[in-house]
């Protein structure tokens with residue numbers, strides 16, 4: 805059986821003079837692979853905070869044009885301030901991934917997309933006995949249907965001959981389970997569909 809390769813993604817970005825790059829390490833071999841994203845258009849959902857914010861920041865550092873789609877205006881304002889040094893490359897859009905009309909409008913403002921990071925997600929983790937139908941529906945709506953909505957809205961925007969790059973942020977909880985984390989498991993299992 806082959807050993808799974810654990811890539812240490814987006815762990816380091818550096819700018820040597822004009823060179824901008826994302827470095828990726830294979831933890832096993834410590835091989836450093838260098839990526840550059842100048843002239844690449846990236847959309848990060850839920851990119852105004854948390855993991856999505858860091859993903860957006862690293863793409864910006866690496867020269868990409870980044871659109872952050874998030875439903876929190878407050879978080880978007882904060883992100884815009886914190887990412888101010890890349891304002892020429894950054895577009896922040898107030899978008900709820902559950903709202904297909906909003907998604908269509910936001911997609912129409914983008915000339916093309918090379919990379920989509922489906923990251924927006926919520927958790928309602930609690931024991932099954934305490935979980936309500938509303939908790940369940942909310943997670944499915946954002947984390948599962950949201951991923952479908954965003955990908956559908958942007959599908960025609962991927963025009964590069966090398967194809968579509970769509971990354972769905974998931975969790976090991978989908979594979980191994982965890983106490984009182986049924987909704988997270990479900991979301992992340994769904995993300996791998």
Ligand SMILES: NC(=O)c1ccc[n+]([C@@H]2O[C@H](COP(=O)([O-])OP(=O)(O)OC[C@H]3O[C@@H](n4cnc5c(N)ncnc54)[C@H](O)[C@@H]3O)[C@@H](O)[C@H]2O)c1
Pocket residue numbers: 849850851852853854855856873874875876879899900901902923924925926946950973974975976991
């Ligand atoms: N943090 C972890 O330990 C962890 C572990 C496994 C998986 N994940 C997954 O990684 C992703 C990011 O997690 P995080 O910890 O950074 O979360 P977070 O709560 O810090 O950030 C999530 C972002 O998504 C946005 N968002 C939520 N619902 C949205 C909606 N309907 N439309 C648009 N934007 C929306 C929020 O405003 C926020 O900016 C999630 O999908 C989460 O399930 C996180």
